[in-house]
Structure formats: structure tokens, C-alpha cells
Amino acid sequence: MILSERIAYEVRRFFARLLKRPRLDLPLLGGLLALCLIGLAVLYSAGGGSTTQVLNQSARLALGFAVFVLLSRVPPAILRDWTPWFYAGTVALLVAVALFGEGRGAHRWLDLGVLRFQPSELAKLALPMMVAWQLHARVLPPTWSTLAMSAVLIAVPALLIAEQPDLGTALLVAISGAFVIFLAGLSWPRIGLVVGAAAAAAPIGWQFMHEYQRNRVRMFLDPEADPLGNGWNIIQAKIAVGSGGFAGKGYGMSTQAKLDFLPEHTTDFIFAVFSEEFGVIGVAVVIALYIFIIGRGLMIAADARDTYSRLLAGSIAMTFFVYVMVNGGMITGLMPVVGVPMPLISYGGTSAVSLLAGFGVLQSIHAHRRHALTPS
Amino acid sequence: MLRSRPALSRRIKDGAHETLLFRRRALAGFTIIACCLAVLLGRFFQLQVLRHDEFNARSDANRIKIRPLPPARGLIYDRNGVVLADNVPQYRLELTPEQVDDVDATLQRLRAVLSLSDEDIERFRELRRLKRNFDGVPVRLQLSETEVASFAVQRHLFPGVEIVPYLTRSYPHRELLAHVVGYVGRIDEGDRERLDPARYAGFSHIGKTGIERQYEDVLLGQPGYEQVETDAQGRALRVLHRVPPRQGSHVRLTIDARLQEATAKAFDGRPGAAVAIDPRNGEVLALVSLPGFDPNLFINGISRKQYAALLNAVYRPLFNRALQGGYEPGSTAKPFLGLAGLELGLRTANSTVVSTGQFRLEGASHVWRDWKRGGHGRVNLHEAIAQSVNSYFYQLAVDLGIDRLADYMSRFGFGRPTGIDLQGEASGLLPSREWKLRVHQKPWYPGETVIAGIGQGYWIVTPVQLASALATLASDGVRHVPHLLLSTQTARDAPRPAAIHASTPSFVRDRANLVTVRDGMVAVMHGPTGTARAVGAGSTYRIAGKSGTAQRYTRKDASEYDEKRVAEHLRHQALFVAYAPAEAPRLAVALVVEHGSSGSKAAAPVARAILDAYLLPPPAPMP
Numbered sequence: 001m002i003l004s005e006r007i008a009y010e011v012r013r014f015f016a017r018l019l020k021r022p023r024l025d026l027p028l029l030g031g032l033l034a035l036c037l038i039g040l041a042v043l044y045s046a047g048g049g050s051t052t053q054v055l056n057q058s059a060r061l062a063l064g065f066a067v068f069v070l071l072s073r074v075p076p077a078i079l080r081d082w083t084p085w086f087y088a089g090t091v092a093l094l095v096a097v098a099l100f101g102e103g104r105g106a107h108r109w110l111d112l113g114v115l116r117f118q119p120s121e122l123a124k125l126a127l128p129m130m131v132a133w134q135l136h137a138r139v140l141p142p143t144w145s146t147l148a149m150s151a152v153l154i155a156v157p158a159l160l161i162a163e164q165p166d167l168g169t170a171l172l173v174a175i176s177g178a179f180v181i182f183l184a185g186l187s188w189p190r191i192g193l194v195v196g197a198a199a200a201a202a203p204i205g206w207q208f209m210h211e212y213q214r215n216r217v218r219m220f221l222d223p224e225a226d227p228l229g230n231g232w233n234i235i236q237a238k239i240a241v242g243s244g245g246f247a248g249k250g251y252g253m254s255t256q257a258k259l260d261f262l263p264e265h266t267t268d269f270i271f272a273v274f275s276e277e278f279g280v281i282g283v284a285v286v287i288a289l290y291i292f293i294i295g296r297g298l299m300i301a302a303d304a305r306d307t308y309s310r311l312l313a314g315s316i317a318m319t320f321f322v323y324v325m326v327n328g329g330m331i332t333g334l335m336p337v338v339g340v341p342m343p344l345i346s347y348g349g350t351s352a353v354s355l356l357a358g359f360g361v362l363q364s365i366h367a368h369r370r371h372a373l374t375p376s
Numbered sequence: 377m378l379r380s381r382p383a384l385s386r387r388i389k390d391g392a393h394e395t396l397l398f399r400r401r402a403l404a405g406f407t408i409i410a411c412c413l414a415v416l417l418g419r420f421f422q423l424q425v426l427r428h429d430e431f432n433a434r435s436d437a438n439r440i441k442i443r444p445l446p447p448a449r450g451l452i453y454d455r456n457g458v459v460l461a462d463n464v465p466q467y468r469l470e471l472t473p474e475q476v477d478d479v480d481a482t483l484q485r486l487r488a489v490l491s492l493s494d495e496d497i498e499r500f501r502e503l504r505r506l507k508r509n510f511d512g513v514p515v516r517l518q519l520s521e522t523e524v525a526s527f528a529v530q531r532h533l534f535p536g537v538e539i540v541p542y543l544t545r546s547y548p549h550r551e552l553l554a555h556v557v558g559y560v561g562r563i564d565e566g567d568r569e570r571l572d573p574a575r576y577a578g579f580s581h582i583g584k585t586g587i588e589r590q591y592e593d594v595l596l597g598q599p600g601y602e603q604v605e606t607d608a609q610g611r612a613l614r615v616l617h618r619v620p621p622r623q624g625s626h627v628r629l630t631i632d633a634r635l636q637e638a639t640a641k642a643f644d645g646r647p648g649a650a651v652a653i654d655p656r657n658g659e660v661l662a663l664v665s666l667p668g669f670d671p672n673l674f675i676n677g678i679s680r681k682q683y684a685a686l687l688n689a690v691y692r693p694l695f696n697r698a699l700q701g702g703y704e705p706g707s708t709a710k711p712f713l714g715l716a717g718l719e720l721g722l723r724t725a726n727s728t729v730v731s732t733g734q735f736r737l738e739g740a741s742h743v744w745r746d747w748k749r750g751g752h753g754r755v756n757l758h759e760a761i762a763q764s765v766n767s768y769f770y771q772l773a774v775d776l777g778i779d780r781l782a783d784y785m786s787r788f789g790f791g792r793p794t795g796i797d798l799q800g801e802a803s804g805l806l807p808s809r810e811w812k813l814r815v816h817q818k819p820w821y822p823g824e825t826v827i828a829g830i831g832q833g834y835w836i837v838t839p840v841q842l843a844s845a846l847a848t849l850a851s852d853g854v855r856h857v858p859h860l861l862l863s864t865q866t867a868r869d870a871p872r873p874a875a876i877h878a879s880t881p882s883f884v885r886d887r888a889n890l891v892t893v894r895d896g897m898v899a900v901m902h903g904p905t906g907t908a909r910a911v912g913a914g915s916t917y918r919i920a921g922k923s924g925t926a927q928r929y930t931r932k933d934a935s936e937y938d939e940k941r942v943a944e945h946l947r948h949q950a951l952f953v954a955y956a957p958a959e960a961p962r963l964a965v966a967l968v969v970e971h972g973s974s975g976s977k978a979a980a981p982v983a984r985a986i987l988d989a990y991l992l993p994p995p996a997p998m999p
Contacts, residue, residue: 137389140389183402239431239434242423242424243428243432255439258607259438259613261607287413325416328416332423
């Protein structure tokens with residue numbers, strides 16, 4: 001009884017504070033909300049007017065914003081202090097997935113009885129937090145030995161995820177760690193060295209790829225060679241985009257999606273439907289919106305008082321870009337088909353929730369920008 | 377690199393420196409990101425604006441499919457407008473697998489409503505494999521009205537099953553015109569290879585034989601098409617544009633269905649063939665080959681059993697005797713040979729030959745006989761034709777020699793196809809020295825010339841050839857290519873007459889010679905000694921005729937040929953040629969009654985019946 005009263009009291013107090021002093025960065029919030037609304041509108045059209053998908057997605061976005069608001073109230077200092085545990089837990093869950101996971105073809109899901117979720121989504125936040133945590137106390141720019149340590153911290157979850165196999169998420173996770181190192185001031189010559197080494201290692205990586213992943217690279221190089229097989233998705237996506245023209249075919253007029261030529265037209269390829277319906281004008285508006293959100297995120301990061309918050313906030317904002325680039329590159333045939341959604345527009349709950357959670361952390365950092373953290 | 381940095385031991389955290397460093401990095405990162413996204417936007421611009429036309433075309437190509445609309449086939453009429461080949465509405469039952477939960481159970485339940493054979497079900501399964509899941513698959517064709525009605529009542533019990541109307545070819549006269557009109561059948565692999573796929577888009581049937589085959593291009597019509605919007609599975613969603621098909625031209629034949637029917641009836645069930653030609657223009661008024669077959673069986677695929685039955689039937693109903701049957705002309709050749717003798721100056725109308733019943737060649741032991749024991753006595757050409765005196769023509773053939781004989785006979789069209797507008801015509805055989813050496817590697821024997829004088833030996837004619845030769849004789853030596861096409865007519869325009877058929881000017885030098893031969897042939901029917909005088913008796917118009925009997929059974933000795941002792945299929949072929957009215961011929965008939973024993977007895981009455989049907993009232997309307 002006392003406990004429940006206590007919880008009720010805390011919840012009341014939380015909302016009272018939230019309403020009294022929301023401490024949210026309104027431009028960022030506005031940008032995110034605008035994206036979500038665009039996403040829901042395109043989903044309604046791409047799904048052929050199905051309201052179930054739209055309602056599902058709305059519920060997930062609502063859940064995402066709840067997490068967003070909750071995390072925005074958690075001071076960065078607490079996040080920082082819990083970071084190693086969070087990271088360790090995430091790695092443990094990834095190991096568990098590797099051992100007991102389920103899913104068709106790829107083992108990504110973990111069934112916890114009450115809910116099924118993908119631990120790799122946790123890694124999207126846990127990894128940049130961990131690298132930021134590792135670097136925040138050190139003198140920056142990082143030394144080679146520090147860098148080696150960071151590399152291990154990045155490689156363990158990234159390889160576990162790539163092994164599932166989920167190349168897209170592994171890429172996003174690894175890059176979010178790399179962004180922390182970049183923001184920590186790793187010198188340009190060293191960056192060149194690391195990128196060069198990675199490029200040299202690519203042929204070795206080819207050896208470890210699954211056949212379906214190799215096929216994706218192959219068809220990226222020449223999609224028209226197999227127009228009904230592997231290249232179908234890319235060709236149909238390009239046709240959808242290209243036929244959109246300058247001003248688009250109009251809302252709800254995507255023939256490529258309506259007539260089922262474009263596969264996955266509510267998930268990974270939804271932005272092709274958007275491009276078909278709204279043309280290059282619509283694309284420019286959405287890309288501008290993405291740039292605005294990323295820029296705003298980086299400003300929040302630059303305003304943060306302590307290194308941990310800065311690095312984490314910067315990495316979250318920059319990783320958001322990778323989603324846009326990989327997905328946009330995929331549907332226009334600039335990049336191979338990697339299962340990366342268009343952030344906050346593609347249908348699918350897990351990525352929306354984890355993305356909004358990341359922006360919740362950004363909001364928290366923004367809210368606490370005047371509080372200097374005590375060194376841990 | 378280490379030189380530019382503070383020594384490791386001296387490194388301490390410098391907040392202001394790190395903040396600055398971070399801000400520079402954040403700015404650099406943002407610049408890179410903005411550049412990358414600008415490149416991405418540039419890529420969108422490239423696809424959406426610069427290459428818009430290309431992708432827009434591909435998008436349309438994706439969604440818009442062309443669906444062919446087959447036209448209705450042109451109809452076939454006889455010369456009086458009687459429909460010989462029709463398009464009739466039929467109903468078929470179709471099942472759309474996508475809309476049916478349990479196909480097998482539905483088929484079983486359908487059996488309670490209408491008859492479904494195992495063959496139907498087997499065909500359904502075969503077709504289903506070839507079609508897409510949302511296409512209707514025919515379950516039963518040619519539903520009867522009762523079946524349509526009883527299904528309609530229970531329709532609500534069979535979702536996904538429906539009755540679909542369609543047009544099918546129909547030959548209302550059945551076996552009567554099977555060998556003329558022919559039939560259409562399903563397009564098979566062989567057809568597909570030689571056809572232009574654009575012209576036959578959407579077609580299921582093609583003319584296989586007869587007029588249907590000969591005038592396929594005329595009857596076919598112009599397919600239309602629909603532009604339909606489809607989804608990725610090819611399912612049609614709506615029609616964007618429609619160009620209607622144009623029905624094929626109707627074809628009017630020279631055939632007179634009434635005469636055709638009378639001709640077939642005159643055979644009274646016996647196998648044989650008859651061809652009736654208007655000698656004035658070569659129009660074929662009747663072309664009969666008996667027994668016939670029902671062409672309707674072939675339209676939608678004949679069953680194996682039925683086909684085997686037709687193939688193995690004793691008188692081979694699928695065989696077109698009128699066009700392909702080869703017969704010795706026998707005595708029907710005599711008028712032609714008689715004209716040759718007169719025209720080439722070897723005989724006059726009054727030249728006589730003494731018939732003793734036996735004919736010998738000098739230095740040869742073989743004896744050739746007259747059909748009458750003891751012979752006919754002294755006869756001129758008139759009597760020789762009227763009484764069919766062999767000896768006269770034995771001697772004439774010997775005097776002509778095989779070379780001149782063959783040369784003159786070829787003027788009547790013997791030995792080569794007549795050029796009638798039907799496929800598969802045989803050329804017959806007009807023997808010659810050169811031919812025998814080439815085919816048999818043997819010289820020509822004088823005895824072979826002797827029997828050529830009575831139309832026997834190697835000489836083979838087809839009924840259409842014989843009819844054409846007779847028509848040439850009847851039209852004073854002017855040869856018209858026999859033909860079946862009278863006119864064609866599109867749905868909108870006036871009838872267009874068939875191209876004028878080739879005719880060769882008369883080769884006869886002296887018309888008096890023609891009169892001599894004709895009078896001989898009239899005497900066959902009406903003279904006191906004529907071989908067919910019994911048949912010619914009582915006619916209100918005058919007939920010029922000649923019988924012929926081709927041997928199947930070779931006499932080894934002088935014994936009489938006894939019809940009753942010889943099995944039917946070994947009996948002689950009875951031939952008859954006749955044209956009438958003799959003075960101004962309007963119809964020339966050549967016919968064969970197979971195994972009919974004697975031309976004058978078996979075949980002449982058939983010829984009379986045909987001529988009566990055409991020339992006696994009610995007179996057939998002429999064009």
C-alpha cells in the first residue's frame with residue numbers, strides 16, 4: 001500500500017514538473033513531429049489506404065515519444081554512471097540472441113516471455129554511450145592505445161550483430177561508435193589511416209559475408225543484369241523515384257506501390273513511394289528537414305558542458321544521417337540494398353522507438369546543459 | 377607527430393581546448409553531412425528530373441499491358457446466301473481458382489448440377505497449370521440451355537464459378553460440306569511456328585482445312601486491343617483505351633447448297649465423289665466426297681476415340697475423293713480422244729472402223745476386247761461414242777501415238793492440278809514416254825498406247841480434273857480454272873467479287889468437230905443405241921454424257937465379268953460425265969461411284985439426278 005502510494009506520488013510529481021518546466025528543445029521536437037506526421041501520411045498512401053498499419057505505427061510512435069519524454073528527464077550524469085552496466089547487459093543479450101535467438105533466416109529476436117525485442121536496437125544507444133564513457137575522462141584527442149580499446153568496444157557488439165546476420169544494424173552501430181571517436185578529435189591523418197585500412201580490409205570482409213549479402217553487393221553493381229530476380233527491388237525503386245518527376249504524381253497516386261510493383265513499399269522502400277508521389281520538391285523538403293534535425297542535434301551537443309554529453313549527443317545526431325544516406329542511397333541505386341529504414345518514415349516499431357529514445361537522450365543533454373557534471 | 381604534442385606525462389584535460397576541438401569537429405561533421413545529403417538530393421534530381429522521361433516510360437510499361445481482342449471470324453455462305461459456317465453463341469463454365477476455397481470439392485459438387493466427365497476434369501487440371509490463379513479456367517464447354525438454367529438457379533452456392541458466353545464456329549450442314557468448307561481447329565505448335573504472332577494475338581482457332589484454310593487471311597479479321605492497367609501479378613484492374621476488333625470478311629462461295637445436297641443424296645449412301653461446274657465461268661456448284669464427316673467434331677479438339685474411328689472407317693471419310701481421289705478415266709476419256717482425232721486430222725466425222733469384238737496389234741499376241749461380244753460392226757465416231765466402241769479408240773490411240781495423245785489431253789488439264797482454290801489437290805497422271813522412262817526406267821510399250829485409248833493403264837484423273845476437262849469441252853474449248861470463291865464482303869462494304877479467274881482461249885480449230893463429239897455424247901443419253909439411253913429417257917432437256925468403267929478386276933480370259941461374284945470393294949469404279957443442256961451447257965458434272973460396277977448403270981442415274989436438281993424447276997437463281 002505504501003509502495004503504491006509512493007509510486008503514485010512520484011508519477012504525479014513527474015508530470016507536474018514536466019508540465020511546469022518541460023525543458024524540451026522545441027525546434028528539435030517540432031522537426032521530429034513533422035517527420036513522424038509525414039511518415040504516417042505516406043504510410044496511409046503506400047499501404048493502400050489501410051488504417052490498421054497507420055494505427056499500429058501511431059501506437060509505436062506514441063510509445064517512442066513516451067520513452068523520449070522519460071529519457072529527457074534523466075540527467076546525463078546518471079546515464080553516464082550506468083553506461084558500463086548498460087553496455088555489458090546489451091552485449092550479454094546479444095550473446096544470448098546468438099545462442100537462443102529466433103527469427104526467420106536471421107536470429108535477431110529474443111523472446112522474454114512477455115515481449116519480444118531485438119537487443120541490437122539497444123546497442124544503437126549502448127555503444128556510443130560506452131565509447132563516450134570510455135573517452136570522456138581521457139585527454140583528447142585520443143591516443144593509439146585508447147583508440148585500440150575503443151575499437152574493441154565497437155567491434156564486439158558490431159560483430160555479434162553482423163553475425164545474426166543483420167549487416168545494416170551492424171553498420172549503424174559501428175558507425176555510431178566511430179562518430180564518437182571522430183568527434184573526440186582524432187587527427188585527420190589518423191582518420192585517413194583508419195579509413196584506408198578499412199578499405200584494404202574490405203576484400204577480407206567479402207570472404208566472411210553470407211551469400212545473400214554478397215548478392216546484394218553484386219546486384220548493386222549491376223541491377224539490370226537480373227531484372228526479375230535480385231535486381232527487381234532496385235529497378236522498381238528507381239522507376240518509382242524517377243517517374244515521380246519534378247512535382248510528383250500526387251498524394252495517393254503512386255502506381256508503383258498501388259499496383260504492387262515495388263516490394264517492401266511500406267518499410268524499407270517507403271521513401272521511393274514518397275518520391276513518386278511528391279517528386280523532387282518533396283524530397284528536397286524532407287532532406288532539408290533531416291539536415292535541420294541533425295544540425296539542431298549538433299548544436300545541442302556543442303552547447304553541452306561535459307565531454308560525455310557532447311560526444312554522445314554528437315554521435316546520436318550524426319548517426320541519424322547515416323540512416324538517411326543509406327536508405328536514400330539504396331532506393332536511388334547509389335548504394336547496395338541494406339536493410340536500413342528511412343528514419344521515422346518507414347513502417348516498423350523497433351527502429352522508431354530506439355531512434356526516439358536517442359533523441360530523448362539528446363533532450364536530456366539539452367535540458368541539463370547548464371549543469372556541469374562532477375567528474376565520475 | 378609526437379613532437380607537436382605535449383609529452384604524455386604532461387597531458388592533462390583541458391576543458392576549453394576540448395570544447396573548441398569538439399565544436400570544430402561538429403562543424404566539420406555537419407559540413408560533410410550536408411555535402412553528402414546534397415549529393416543524395418542531386419541523385420534524386422538526376423533520376424526525377426533529368427531522367428524522368430525514361431523512368432516515366434518504364435513506369436507506364438510496368439502498369440499498362442496490351443490485351444488483344446480477337447475479332448469474330450467472317451462467315452461462309454453459299455451462292456444463294458445460305459450460311460455454311462456460322463459463329464454461334466455458346467456458354468462455358470469457368471472456375472477462378474483464386475476465388476474458390478476448395479477446388480476439388482467444388483468440382484465434385486458441380487457434378488450434381490451438370491454432367492462433368494473425367495475427361496473434362498483432366499482438361500481442367502491441365503489448363504489450370506497454364507493459367508494464372510486469378511484467370512478463369514474453363515471447366516465445361518458447350519453447356520446446354522438446361523444446364524445453363526439449372527446452374528443459374530444454384531449460382532449462389534458456387535462462388536468463383538461462372539457461366540461465360542463465347543462465340544464458336546458451327547457448321548450447320550455437318551458432313552454435307554466438310555470437304556469444301558473444311559473446319560477450324562485450335563492453334564497447335566506447328567501453326568504457332570509459321571504464324572505471325574501479331575496477327576494472331578489472342579486467337580485460339582485457325583482454319584485447318586478446306587475454305588477455312590484457303591481463305592484464312594480473308595476470314596480472319598483484324599484483332600483489336602485493350603490497354604489495361606495491371607498490377608505486378610498481371611491482374612487487369614481497369615481498361616484505359618480500347619481499339620475494337622474488326623470482323624473478318626464474309627466469304628460467298630460458288631457452291632449451291634441445294635445442289636450439293638441433291639448430289640450427295642443421289643449417291644444413296646454409296647462412297648464416291650462428284651464435281652459440278654458451270655462451264656461458262658468455272659464456278660464450282662457442287663463438290664461432294666462421300667462419305668463425309670462432321671467438321672463440328674474438330675473445332676474444339678476431337679477425342680482420340682472419335683478420331684481413330686474416322687481414320688479407320690472402311691471408306692475413309694476424311695479422304696477428299698473429289699480433290700485427291702485418283703481414278704482411271706475409263707471410257708469417259710473417249711469424247712476427248714475423239715476430238716483429238718478430228719482436230720489433228722486423223723479422222724473425219726465419217727471415218728469408220730470395223731469392230732469385231734477383238735483388237736490385235738501386228739506382231740503381238742495380246743487381244744484387246746470390245747465390251748460387246750462379237751463387236752459393234754462398222755462404226756463412225758458418233759456411234760463409237762454412243763455405243764462406247766473400244767476398237768474405234770484402240771485404233772485411234774495407236775494412230776495418235778502416246779506422244780500426241782498425251783499432248784492433246786494435257787490441253788484439257790489432265791495430268792496437272794486444275795488450280796481450284798482448295799488445298800491438297802492431287803495432280804492425277806497423264807502418262808508419256810518420258811514419264812515412264814523416268815519413273816519406271818522402262819520404255820513405252822505399244823500395248824500401253826492401246827489401252828490409253830479407252831482411258832486405262834497408267835492414266836489417272838481426279839474427279840475435279842475430269843469435271844474441269846468436261847467443262848472445257850462443254851464451253852467449246854475455253855478452259856476456266858474451277859473455283860469456289862464467288863465474292864468477299866466486309867461487315868461494312870458492298871460485296872467484292874473474287875478476282876477474275878484465269879481462263880485460256882479455245883484451242884479448238886473447227887467448231888464442227890465439237891458438234892460431232894457433242895452429238896455422240898447426246899446419243900449416249902438419247903440415241904437408239906446409247907449406252908445410257910435408259911437414264912436419258914424422259915428428260916425435258918438434252919444431255920450430253922459418257923459413262924466410264926474403270927477396272928479393278930482384270931480379266932485374265934474371255935469370261936464375262938460377273939458383278940455378283942466379285943466382292944464389293946473389288947468391283948469396278950463407275951464413272952460418268954455429263955453436261956446439259958447440250959446446246960447451251962449450264963452445268964458439267966463428273967462423278968465416280970466407287971465399286972459401282974458399271975458407269976452406265978450405277979453412275980448415270982446419279983448424274984441425271986444432279987442435272988435434274990439443277991436444271992428443272994424450281995430453277996436456281998443465278999447471279
